Amino acid sequence: MNRKGFxxxxxxxxxxxxxxxxxxIAGFVELGARGYSDTIERQRLQTQAKFVLEKISREVRHAVPNMxxxxxxxxxxCLSFYPIITSGFYAVSGADLQFVVGSKSxxxxxxKDLSLVINPTVSAASQSNIFPLTSVTSDRETFYLAGMADEVKGNSVSNRHYIFDAQGKVSYCIINQRVQRLENGLDVTPISDSGVLGQLSYDAATVQHNGVVSISLTFTNEKDDESTSFQQKIQVLNVP
Structure with missing residues (x-):
């Protein structure tokens, strides 16, 4: 009888x-999984950067010009500005300053707890054409500031005005390697993960060009120390 085996x-x-x-096979699987993980991490980093840049851009474009x-x-x-609450047109009527706004509500x-600015040209700290609305009155859709006409220094060529909250300054800062949003320097909201370095700057408007916000940020993946840099310029529309 033959017995076969190993x-x-x-x-x-x-x-x-x-x-x-x-x-x-395990090495190929590990390599593929690592490549997939790296791709997802790069995509997450770029998505985060795009979100930060888009959020800052949108808020800057809806801020009071030049302030x-x-x-x-x-x-x-930090980069600081004042969001526009509403805006409209004004006129001088005798000694009074009267204005209308675009918001129907x-x-x-x-x-009454807000402020009105005409022809903003500099930051709020040195802006002279700001009028607190504590004493505002109205007649239907027209609002009045009694006796304030003589206080207007430098009229708007298109008679535009902007209403904002003087206590609602918004700042975007790079704190502890995170981009953070501050409201009046108090309420802090992180809008990025850690590992962000860079610069936020503002070039004021001149007779040659409008104001420009420059954003230069580097986002670093702390897991593998891979960095991606983003640069963006935002033109601050000046409608005097």
Whole structure:
């Protein structure tokens, strides 16, 4: 009777070859998984950067023109501005300043704690054409500031005005390697992960060009120390 089977040497060789194949396949699987993970991480980093740039851009474009500044807040580089609450047109009527706004829901109660600015040219700290609306009155859709006509210094050529919250300054800062949004220097909201370095700056408007916000940020993936840099310029529309 013939008995067929494997010898010890054949079994050992089979185990060795099988192990080599298993380790080889595992290496390919690991390489593919690592490549997929790196791709997802790069996409996450770029998506985060695009979100930060788009959010800053949109808010800057809806800020009071020219009332921007780059400043240090608690030692951090920041870009600061005032969001427009509403806007409209004004006229001088005798000694009074009268104006209308674009928001149909605006009333004395909704705007009395806000401020009105005409022909903004510099940051709020040195702006002279700001009028608190604490004493505003109205007649239907027209609002009045009694006796304020003589206080207007430098009229708008298109009779435009902007209404904003003097206590609602918004700042974007790079704090602890994160882009963070501050409201009046108090309420802090991180809008990026850690590992962000860069500069936020503002070039004020001149007779040759409008104001320009420059953003230069580098986002670093702390896992593999891979960095991606983004640069963007935002033109601040000046409608005097």
């Amino acid at each position: 010898t010890l040497i054949e079994m050992v060789i089979t185990l060795i070859v099988g192990s080599i194949l298993v380790f080889g 921007l500044s780059d400043e240090l807040i608690s030692g951090a580089n 605006a009333s004395v109660d909704t705007i």
